[in-house]
Amino acid sequence: MRFGDPSMHWTSPASADIVRDVDGSYLNISDNEFRRRIRVAYARLASCDLCPRRCHARRLAGAVGVCGAALKPRIFVWNVHRGEEPPISGTRGSGTVFLSGCNLSCCYCQNYPLSQLRHGREIPVDDLADALVELQMKGVHNINFVTPSHQIPQILAGLYRARAKGLHIPVVYNTSSYDDPETLKLLDGVVDIYLADLRYTSEDAGLALSGVSDYVAVAQSALMEMRRQVGDITVDAQGRYIPRGVIVRYLILPRHTDMADAVFGFVRDRLSPQTCVSVMTQYFPAYKAHRRSFGVYRKVTDREFDTVMKAWDSSGLKNGWVQEPDENGGA
Numbered sequence: 001m002r003f004g005d006p007s008m009h010w011t012s013p014a015s016a017d018i019v020r021d022v023d024g025s026y027l028n029i030s031d032n033e034f035r036r037r038i039r040v041a042y043a044r045l046a047s048c049d050l051c052p053r054r055c056h057a058r059r060l061a062g063a064v065g066v067c068g069a070a071l072k073p074r075i076f077v078w079n080v081h082r083g084e085e086p087p088i089s090g091t092r093g094s095g096t097v098f099l100s101g102c103n104l105s106c107c108y109c110q111n112y113p114l115s116q117l118r119h120g121r122e123i124p125v126d127d128l129a130d131a132l133v134e135l136q137m138k139g140v141h142n143i144n145f146v147t148p149s150h151q152i153p154q155i156l157a158g159l160y161r162a163r164a165k166g167l168h169i170p171v172v173y174n175t176s177s178y179d180d181p182e183t184l185k186l187l188d189g190v191v192d193i194y195l196a197d198l199r200y201t202s203e204d205a206g207l208a209l210s211g212v213s214d215y216v217a218v219a220q221s222a223l224m225e226m227r228r229q230v231g232d233i234t235v236d237a238q239g240r241y242i243p244r245g246v247i248v249r250y251l252i253l254p255r256h257t258d259m260a261d262a263v264f265g266f267v268r269d270r271l272s273p274q275t276c277v278s279v280m281t282q283y284f285p286a287y288k289a290h291r292r293s294f295g296v297y298r299k300v301t302d303r304e305f306d307t308v309m310k311a312w313d314s315s316g317l318k319n320g321w322v323q324e325p326d327e328n329g330g331a
């Protein structure tokens, strides 16, 4: 794997770590400040406005919001994952924590059993803390919260308690980017890597496919806040990734490749030309996407893949990865 080559597999070499081992930024936050943020985050659940849905569910009283979350952490599974981008999976894997529920309702969600059908179970914060420490003991490079936007208070509380039990590895926030920038400020100095989607540049597409009318405006603001906090991924003198920065994920959707130019243009002009971009070709019509009315009922064609690659080539962006197209038809 070579930093800067946008046409490589995500497979990591089996030897010699490619990620520098560093402590998570949250080790530098004082106990008082950590507790303050937890307090502020939980207070938002009284009439929940944690995310841009602002559905005002009374989560402190146990009510369930539009996202499917209430008061306790709600988790589907935690495990070691080796298929993320190289700065995240490295050679020893990423400690993924798949949260249950989601504040979007994407018709094509590949994680729909947990995000939309809300499979998973509520666990005490202490159990979440123990799970994080357990993942660290397996040797992973980081803790990777997948679909975290609606459970930020619980994540902060889990990290705080896990830190007291010896947790020290960096934190990845793996998000759709439908995040409130003000809420993200609670994560400043806590999250080390933002692994963040930019799904659409058309609000119409966001409404049709993900059920919200303001995805583009929200996600773009959120991404700018993420970059303000952590900057770009860089490498050290030995060529190892330093685990701090934003990685923007762009999932190619069938019949929507006209958005690629605008996605890359936003990254270049509003984030930074050095931003790492991960172009994903793994789309298949999961969940409700087989219905023709959504218009995303098939895989991405080679032609659509080529369209996105042309947009990439002319974007001026240099850093990132592209999943290899599927050899069994479509990209």
Ligand code: SF4
Pocket (backbone or CB within 6 Å): 048, 049, 050, 051, 052, 053, 054, 055, 056, 057, 059, 064, 065, 066, 067, 068, 069, 103, 149, 150, 151
């Ligand atoms: S996080 Fe969930 S409960 Fe809170 S505003 Fe968003 S959708 Fe509603």
